[in-house]
Amino acid sequence: MSEAAHHEEHPTGISRWLFTTNHKDIGTLYLWFAFIMAVIGGLMSLVIRSELWAPGLQMVDPHFFNQMTTVHALIMIFGFVMPAFVGLANWQIPMMIGAPDMALPRMNNWSFWILPFAGSLLLLSFLAPGGGPSAGWTIYPPLSVQGGAGMDFTILAIHMLGISSILGSINIIATILNMRAPGMKLMKMPLFVWSWLITAFLLIAAIPVLAGAVTMLLTDRHFGTHFFDAAGGGDPVMFQHVFWFFGHPEVYILVLPAFGVFSQIIPTFARKPLFGYTSMVFATATIAFLSFIVWAHHMYTVGMPLSGELFFMYATMLIAVPTGVKVFNWISTMWRGAMTFETPMLWAIAGVFTFTLGGLSGLMLSITPADFQYHDTYFVVAHFHYVIVGGSVFALFGAVFYWLPKWTGNMYDETLGKWHFWLTFIGFHVTFFPQHFLGLAGMPRRIPDYALQFAEFNVISSIGAFATIAVQLIFFYLAFKAMRGGEKATDQVWEGAEGLEWTVASPAPYHTFATPPQVR
Amino acid sequence: MSMNEKKSLTGVRFTGIASRLFAALVLITFSGLAFAEYALNFQRPVTAIAQELYGLHMLIFWICVVIFVIVFAFMFYSIFKHRKDKGFKPATFHESTTVEVVWTVIPFLILVGMAVPSTATLLKMEDTRDADLTIKVTGYQWKWQYEYLDHDVNFFSNLSTPREQIENKAEKGENYLLEVDNEVVIPVDKKVKLLVTAADVLHAWWVPQLGVKKDAIPGFINAMWTKVDEPGTYRGQCAELCGKDHGYMPIVVNAVSEDEFNAWVKSKQAEQVAMAAEAGKTFTQAELMERGEKVYAQCVACHGATGAGIPNVFPAITGSPISTGPVDAHIDIVLNGKPGTAMQAFAAQLNDVDIAAVVTYERNALGNSVGDVVQPADVKARRK
Ligand SMILES: [Cu+2]
Numbered sequence: 048m049s050e051a052a053h054h055e056e057h058p059t060g061i062s063r064w065l066f067t068t069n070h071k072d073i074g075t076l077y078l079w080f081a082f083i084m085a086v087i088g089g090l091m092s093l094v095i096r097s098e099l100w101a102p103g104l105q106m107v108d109p110h111f112f113n114q115m116t117t118v119h120a121l122i123m124i125f126g127f128v129m130p131a132f133v134g135l136a137n138w139q140i141p142m143m144i145g146a147p148d149m150a151l152p153r154m155n156n157w158s159f160w161i162l163p164f165a166g167s168l169l170l171l172s173f174l175a176p177g178g179g180p181s182a183g184w185t186i187y188p189p190l191s192v193q194g195g196a197g198m199d200f201t202i203l204a205i206h207m208l209g210i211s212s213i214l215g216s217i218n219i220i221a222t223i224l225n226m227r228a229p230g231m232k233l234m235k236m237p238l239f240v241w242s243w244l245i246t247a248f249l250l251i252a253a254i255p256v257l258a259g260a261v262t263m264l265l266t267d268r269h270f271g272t273h274f275f276d277a278a279g280g281g282d283p284v285m286f287q288h289v290f291w292f293f294g295h296p297e298v299y300i301l302v303l304p305a306f307g308v309f310s311q312i313i314p315t316f317a318r319k320p321l322f323g324y325t326s327m328v329f330a331t332a333t334i335a336f337l338s339f340i341v342w343a344h345h346m347y348t349v350g351m352p353l354s355g356e357l358f359f360m361y362a363t364m365l366i367a368v369p370t371g372v373k374v375f376n377w378i379s380t381m382w383r384g385a386m387t388f389e390t391p392m393l394w395a396i397a398g399v400f401t402f403t404l405g406g407l408s409g410l411m412l413s414i415t416p417a418d419f420q421y422h423d424t425y426f427v428v429a430h431f432h433y434v435i436v437g438g439s440v441f442a443l444f445g446a447v448f449y450w451l452p453k454w455t456g457n458m459y460d461e462t463l464g465k466w467h468f469w470l471t472f473i474g475f476h477v478t479f480f481p482q483h484f485l486g487l488a489g490m491p492r493r494i495p496d497y498a499l500q501f502a503e504f505n506v507i508s509s510i511g512a513f514a515t516i517a518v519q520l521i522f523f524y525l526a527f528k529a530m531r532g533g534e535k536a537t538d539q540v541w542e543g544a545e546g547l548e549w550t551v552a553s554p555a556p557y558h559t560f561a562t563p564p565q566v567r
Numbered sequence: 568m569s570m571n572e573k574k575s576l577t578g579v580r581f582t583g584i585a586s587r588l589f590a591a592l593v594l595i596t597f598s599g600l601a602f603a604e605y606a607l608n609f610q611r612p613v614t615a616i617a618q619e620l621y622g623l624h625m626l627i628f629w630i631c632v633v634i635f636v637i638v639f640a641f642m643f644y645s646i647f648k649h650r651k652d653k654g655f656k657p658a659t660f661h662e663s664t665t666v667e668v669v670w671t672v673i674p675f676l677i678l679v680g681m682a683v684p685s686t687a688t689l690l691k692m693e694d695t696r697d698a699d700l701t702i703k704v705t706g707y708q709w710k711w712q713y714e715y716l717d718h719d720v721n722f723f724s725n726l727s728t729p730r731e732q733i734e735n736k737a738e739k740g741e742n743y744l745l746e747v748d749n750e751v752v753i754p755v756d757k758k759v760k761l762l763v764t765a766a767d768v769l770h771a772w773w774v775p776q777l778g779v780k781k782d783a784i785p786g787f788i789n790a791m792w793t794k795v796d797e798p799g800t801y802r803g804q805c806a807e808l809c810g811k812d813h814g815y816m817p818i819v820v821n822a823v824s825e826d827e828f829n830a831w832v833k834s835k836q837a838e839q840v841a842m843a844a845e846a847g848k849t850f851t852q853a854e855l856m857e858r859g860e861k862v863y864a865q866c867v868a869c870h871g872a873t874g875a876g877i878p879n880v881f882p883a884i885t886g887s888p889i890s891t892g893p894v895d896a897h898i899d900i901v902l903n904g905k906p907g908t909a910m911q912a913f914a915a916q917l918n919d920v921d922i923a924a925v926v927t928y929e930r931n932a933l934g935n936s937v938g939d940v941v942q943p944a945d946v947k948a949r950r951k
Pocket of ligand 1: 706707709769770771805806807808809813816
């Protein structure tokens, strides 16, 4: 790839970042934002785990504890995992489909720059009278109607985050559908691109529903409506239906791009093409479809009619089929490959492993009668951390190590990368595995204090949490080191890597594919 | 409290972090053998439904374990064998319709196998017909009210764990956070129907050993039922986030023989008659203050033990405009609450004597000294 020198020109200093329309710059901004949010959300989780270190109240009062659980979740979901994957999409999708940039670069700038304001608004809620939101990230009324102005800040922040996501999704869809290089047929696209295409549609369908729900909440709070107030003819359970109509697709919004990442990394290090490409695409689409008809499995205990409980149980169980297909395909890709285990591959394998454990506990949760025992306990907390951390966050680590050499032009420190992987992996399981037991034994979630029989596993979980967060210092160090220099990466970077992004120079020039490549 | 001295329900004593970790690893390794004893699994079921749930749970659990073992046996075999450093040459296959069909159909069949018993159990759980006894359960921030619809018995049930234990100033008792002042008493071997609702925000009534959990929703009534096999005390907690003291609203069910149950009903009824008789009496300030201090325990969660409240969330009582202003407004806010805020209506929760006592207490303690005395008759006059 020979790029003319003027192609590399761009403003410097702050204006480069404020006004940039370059997909790589914007991708970098998203990743930095996600990173900062992850640090803040991670510190909040330590507040939670310190309070739960022992029975009794030692660190914070219960009201503040509730604010921590609420904002930790909101930040990790909307501030960390979602923006991080949008960052990856920005960096990679144009390079993977042979496009010079995103289809709508100016909108791209805007969809990023909404985020810091939304994030600040959410954090500023702590300064409002009565503190931040404390009704859980699910902000169920009537509790969320009781809260102070922090709740209003949160609603506004959710609106802004939502607008950003919708703009980002429109851009991703427009890019994928219109900007592919000649010969890059849909069914030739890398799976990461496919996953994002489907995710973007999910976002466009789900986010407005959330926006509707929180707007109704806002008018209930301030403008005398009674959407969710039974005394005024409303229905508090309706909020839950609307919320989870968004909320269930949301969990796939968090995890489908991760599936895409696994599907890129595993063939590279197995040196063997992805097994069952077509069935992967269809499984992803099926999961996306099913995700819209299973929402009420989050609310089996609200007192639905029996027929409703049965429908949602059957539909939810069905999701196991396409999800199973994906896992089997990944393992078949590894089967009889010639594998090596560089850091990205370790993350991908650990991701598939951990996500599958979370998927199996999800299958248990889908069984309505059994869920009457599991619901709102630590079993659920364990389950969703297995899928979101084990699935999405492990995939993010894998993706960063996989593409970092392409982004920076330098190889990261492999030995340290492995150390970071193993310590995080072990720390994660020490933190969350015991939470399954806590839940089964009867510990409700979202409580700052607990009965004595839960003490042992809570200590273990807290130790795991502190260790896991502490070893992320290694990650900071690794990432900074690779940005500053190190062994030069080749254009190909990984022996088994295939795809257009590996045909451009490392580090990837500021502008790539100004003239479209010809795909086969 | 000291962690080493506390007696854990599991009967195991842990000292130090290292041995805790070690113990956990051992437990995790041998979990299959050790289940019920180490609080690794469901609490011991005491109803037929809870027993069925346990069976169902273990069934799906073992199915998941088998799936897990088979799937990851393949993966780990591959990881150990199909490595470049062992000189393995990669194959090139990348699809096979046959295997794709097989691994779509087999999981589907397994799911059908799981759905059948699940459906059967669910049908039983939701069949609330032909109950012998009905209790209406209402969740409040942060206590439960129980109304025995067939017996005219009605009471509130509050956490009884002393504040000092929660604040780590006293040794924690065996049932820390799982103990209440008034237990729900039910007869064994009778089908008890529970109608669950809430007065303010969502709550959920859950007793693991009975295998019942349903959300308590303001304005709606959910039904569930239980039939306990053996006498005993069974403990549970509110399971739906309901604000600041969500962790502090336990449930204690005491299952007793039918005779004991009838005796208990009689004594409760007698208690209620005695309380009603009191309402006509005139009390001295000292009597009211003493009683008011006890009633104020129900206000502590929000207004604080010293009356300081939580700034911007729950107002102080000390020096507050209503507690030091005209007495009628004070009685009114306690009777009717303030809609849209956490201040609930106590009219149905407390009798005239209690309200008179707590209002008198708030006006003459907690740093206030208005000096007046509120009699039950004053409260009665303001009831709507
Ligand atoms: Cu509650």
